[in-house]
Amino acid sequence: MSVTTAVSARSDVIPQVESLAHTRIRDCYQCGKCTAGCPMAAGMDSGPTRLIRLLQLGQTGKALGAQGMWQCVSCQTCSTRCPKSVDCAGIMDALRQLSFERGVTTPEQQRTVLFQKAFLANIRRNGRLNELELIGEFKLTTFVSGRSVSFLLKDATLAPELMKRKKFHLVGEKARDRAVVARIFARCMDGSHL
Amino acid sequence: MNLAYYPGCALHGSSNDYEQSLRACLGTLDVQLKEIDDWICCGATAAHSLNQKLAVALPARNLALAENKGFREMLAPCPMCSMQLLKARKELAESEALRRSVSEIVELEVRGETKVLNLIQLFESIGVDKLKAAVKVPLSAMNAACYYGCLLTRPPEVVEFDDFEQPRSMEKILEAVGGKTVDWNYRTECCGAGMTMANEQTVLDLSHKILTNAKQHGANCLVVACPMCHVNLDMKQPNIEQHYGVKHAMPIYYLSDVVGLALGFEPEALGVNRHFVPGVVRSADLQSLPRAERGVSTSAAGLKAGATPKDTGVKAGAK
Numbered sequence: 121m122s123v124t125t126a127v128s129a130r131s132d133v134i135p136q137v138e139s140l141a142h143t144r145i146r147d148c149y150q151c152g153k154c155t156a157g158c159p160m161a162a163g164m165d166s167g168p169t170r171l172i173r174l175l176q177l178g179q180t181g182k183a184l185g186a187q188g189m190w191q192c193v194s195c196q197t198c199s200t201r202c203p204k205s206v207d208c209a210g211i212m213d214a215l216r217q218l219s220f221e222r223g224v225t226t227p228e229q230q231r232t233v234l235f236q237k238a239f240l241a242n243i244r245r246n247g248r249l250n251e252l253e254l255i256g257e258f259k260l261t262t263f264v265s266g267r268s269v270s271f272l273l274k275d276a277t278l279a280p281e282l283m284k285r286k287k288f289h290l291v292g293e294k295a296r297d298r299a300v301v302a303r304i305f306a307r308c309m310d311g312s313h314l
Numbered sequence: 315m316n317l318a319y320y321p322g323c324a325l326h327g328s329s330n331d332y333e334q335s336l337r338a339c340l341g342t343l344d345v346q347l348k349e350i351d352d353w354i355c356c357g358a359t360a361a362h363s364l365n366q367k368l369a370v371a372l373p374a375r376n377l378a379l380a381e382n383k384g385f386r387e388m389l390a391p392c393p394m395c396s397m398q399l400l401k402a403r404k405e406l407a408e409s410e411a412l413r414r415s416v417s418e419i420v421e422l423e424v425r426g427e428t429k430v431l432n433l434i435q436l437f438e439s440i441g442v443d444k445l446k447a448a449v450k451v452p453l454s455a456m457n458a459a460c461y462y463g464c465l466l467t468r469p470p471e472v473v474e475f476d477d478f479e480q481p482r483s484m485e486k487i488l489e490a491v492g493g494k495t496v497d498w499n500y501r502t503e504c505c506g507a508g509m510t511m512a513n514e515q516t517v518l519d520l521s522h523k524i525l526t527n528a529k530q531h532g533a534n535c536l537v538v539a540c541p542m543c544h545v546n547l548d549m550k551q552p553n554i555e556q557h558y559g560v561k562h563a564m565p566i567y568y569l570s571d572v573v574g575l576a577l578g579f580e581p582e583a584l585g586v587n588r589h590f591v592p593g594v595v596r597s598a599d600l601q602s603l604p605r606a607e608r609g610v611s612t613s614a615a616g617l618k619a620g621a622t623p624k625d626t627g628v629k630a631g632a633k
Contacts, residue, residue: 140366142366159503159504159520160516191516193504193506193507193509193516193520194359194362194363194464194508195464195503195504196465196468196469197464197468197502197504199468199469200468200469200470200478213362213363216363217363217364228513231513232509232512232513233364234512235360235508235511235512236359236360236363237360237364239358239360240357240360240364240365240368243355243357243360243372247352247354247355248323248353248354248355249323249324249327249355251327251328258511258512274514275511278549281590282328282549285331285588285589286330286588287327287329287330287331287588288327288328292327293323293327295352295353295354296352297352300375300420300421301354304368304371304372304375304419304420305368307371308367308371309365309368
């Protein structure tokens with residue numbers, strides 16, 4: 121039995137990461153190619169190689185508490201170059217999700233997930249993205265979680281610039297059949313399909 | 315050529331200049347775009363990161379809408395959309411069980427057979443020879459850094475497009491319309507993509523590196539085929555300049571902008587005048603030609619917002 125499987129029996133984090141990312145953590149042989157090509161590695165406390173090693177060693181608390189995955193921009197360079205086809209970017213997504221759910225994140229880190237949640241909520245309602253609504257909602261939820269006035273007001277000057285260029289719709293587009301969109305969301309959220 | 319068109323949210327929102335320019339170009343190249351009726355969002359990074367089922371179902375609904383109208387091919391000019399569509403298509407093609415359950419979820423039979431093209435692939439299928447023949451204004455003063463970003467070539471097993479480390483397809487299109495391209499290092503590096511709102515500093519850092527490297531290699535403009543790349547490199551360029559105390563002044567064109575300029579469209583007809591960083595390539599080009607050949611009186615004014623578009627002799631009003 122490998123170290124990884126012995127450890128994963130004691131921890132639920134590893135199977136969760138593996139099922140969310142559709143990848144096997146024990147496949148990684150620590151060559152470091154992912155971190156070498158990562159555009160954000162310089163600013164990470166733990167790059168992808170080290171985060172995966174922490175998981176392999178069962179140090180899941182350290183992995184979930186790391187800041188590295190919050191720097192990840194999902195550019196897929198790591199997953200593309202991995203000689204063992206480990207989906208490192210998928211692992212980053214999974215770590216963000218689990219770390220967010222466990223509440224071990226700072227307000228700045230939460231912004232990434234809050235933005236994605238606001239994005240999906242917006243599509244669920246409209247079928248298509250309403251940019252103005254999304255920005256409003258995102259600013260509000262991040263303000264509630266982080267109380268940062270400067271972040272709330274940032275980009276406010278951008279709106280008139282975009283309007284001047286006719287790049288901004290006050291009333292966004294909506295899909296006609298929004299009921300079917302809501303049903304698709306309900307079916308995907310409840311886990312009974314796929 | 316008749317093909318289904320999936321604009322995606324960005325091209326109907328803050329990147330509507332991209333739609334304007336590709337519609338103009340394709341109109342004169344005998345490509346008829348049929349927008350998919352009642353298309354919905356592909357789910358983008360949010361679905362991909364938070365709910366794998368949605369990440370298949372949302373694109374699958376759009377594939378089904380196109381398939382049920384009998385379309386064999388679909389244009390998705392946003393690489394995020396086209397990657398999501400291709401990923402769903404690949405997964406559906408591999409599993410009968412998945413096709414059945416997804417068809418139930420999206421309330422339409424989905425087979426995952428419609429081919430999904432990005433804009434570069436569409437230009438490739440139009441053909442380099444046809445593009446060359448249609449050129450009215452060779453972009454001889456252009457020295458472009460072709461920027462692919464992440465999702466045009468990644469993940470390679472999903473998008474199956476070009477070489478994922480050293481792509482050349484955009485360069486070939488640009489060279490066909492008379493432009494020169496530069497060799498540089500950041501062609502497939504990330505601009506920060508969807509972090510624009512949640513983590514702006516990352517976008518500023520990464521995009522600054524891209525712009526700096528392009529300039530160091532002698533580029534006088536950057537050419538992209540992605541709405542998010544355009545937002546980060548064009549709209550955010552003033553913020554980047556302010557943050558780093560430098561002046562990049564690097565015009566960012568969509569691929570359809572440069573093809574359109576070469577086909578003889580005025581910048582206004584392509585929406586180039588609506589970019590944040592003013593363009594210079596066209597006017598410089600025109601100045602390198604004898605006046606009579608230009609067919610237009612002057613060009614610098616054409617770059618100012620609100621200037622009257624001039625008749626270039628190309629099938630006018632194509633938008």
